[in-house]
Amino acid sequence: MVKVTVPATTANLGPGFDTLGLALNLYNTYTFEEINEGLVFEGCPDKYKNIENLVYQSFAKTAKLLGKNLEKNSYGLKITMDTHIPVSRGLGSSSACIVGGVFGANALLKGNLSKDELFKIAVEIEGHPDNVAPAVYGGLTAAIVENGVYSVKYSISDKIKFCALIPDFETSTHEARKILPSIVSFKDAIFNVSRTAVLLKALEEGNFELISVSLKDMLHQQYRKTLISEYDEVKKICLENGSHAFFISGSGPTLMNITNDPDFIKNMENSTRYLKNKWDIKFLNADRSGVIIK
C-alpha cells in the first residue's frame, strides 16, 4: 500500500500567468492498494468512479511508462481518496490528482523514475506547469516548458498569510482559458514582466508595500472576472478590509488575498455575510514540502 499526500496550489499569483505557483497547506491524500482484480474507488464523488478518473488515468500512464499495461494484465487496483482541496475552484485539484496518480504508480509499482522525471510526466498530463511544480516541490516556484520542463524554487517570507475566498460555485479551467485573447499588447506584456520580477523579491522579503504594487496583472484577470459572480463586490470588501493584494487563484473562481492582519478573516466573515453566493473564507500558509509519499 502507498499513500501520496499532495498540497493545494495557487497558480499565476497575478502577473505570473502559466509560470508562478505556490503550494498551500491544504491537502489531498491518495492511497493505492493492489487487490485481486478490477478497479475500485473510495472517497470520491460517484461521477469520478470510472476509468476516466484523473488519478487513475495518471497512474495508468505512468504504469505504462514503467512497462506495465494495466488493462492488458487486468491489474487489480483500489484508490482511496481523502480530499480537502475543493474541485474546480482554482486551487489545483486537477494537479493534485495527477501528481497523486503519477507518484503513486511509481511507488506502488517500484519504479525507478526520479522526482524530476515524474514532474515532467505530470506536466505533460496537465498541459501547463504552474500548479504541478509547487505540488511536487513545495513552496513558491516558477516554471518553463520548452523542449522539456524547467522549474526553480524561490523563498517566501513566513510573514505572508493567504486568505482564500472560495465560492459555492465552480468554473472550469478549460472555459477560463478559452475566454483569453490570443494576442496581447506590448504595453500589457511589459506590465506583467516587470511586476513578476519585482513580486518575487517582494514575496521573499515579505515587503507588503512592494507586494501591493507588483501583484497586478493585465493578461488574464480582466477577462476572467466576468466568469466570477460578485467579483467586483468581493474585491471592494477585501480592499476595504486592508488586503495587501487581491487576485484570482489559478483560473478561479477562488479569490485570494495577501494579508498579515489576524483579524482579516473575522472582518471578512462579517462583510461577506450578505452577498448572494456563499464564500468559504480560509487562512492558508505556504506548504514547503510538496508531495509526500509513504
Ligand SMILES: Nc1ncnc2c1ncn2[C@@H]1O[C@H](COP(=O)(O)OP(=O)(O)OP(=O)(O)O)[C@@H](O)[C@H]1O
Ligand atoms: N477527486 C477527484 N477524482 C477525479 N477527478 C478529479 C477529482 N478532483 C478533481 N478532479 C478532476 O479535476 C477537474 C478540475 O480541474 P480544473 O483544472 O477545472 O480545476 P482546478 O484544478 O480545481 O483549478 P485550477 O486548475 O484553476 O487550479 C475535475 O473536473 C475532474 O476532472
Ligand SMILES: N[C@@H](CCO)C(=O)O
Ligand atoms: N495557469 C493556469 C492555472 C490554472 O490551472 C491558468 O490560469 O489557466
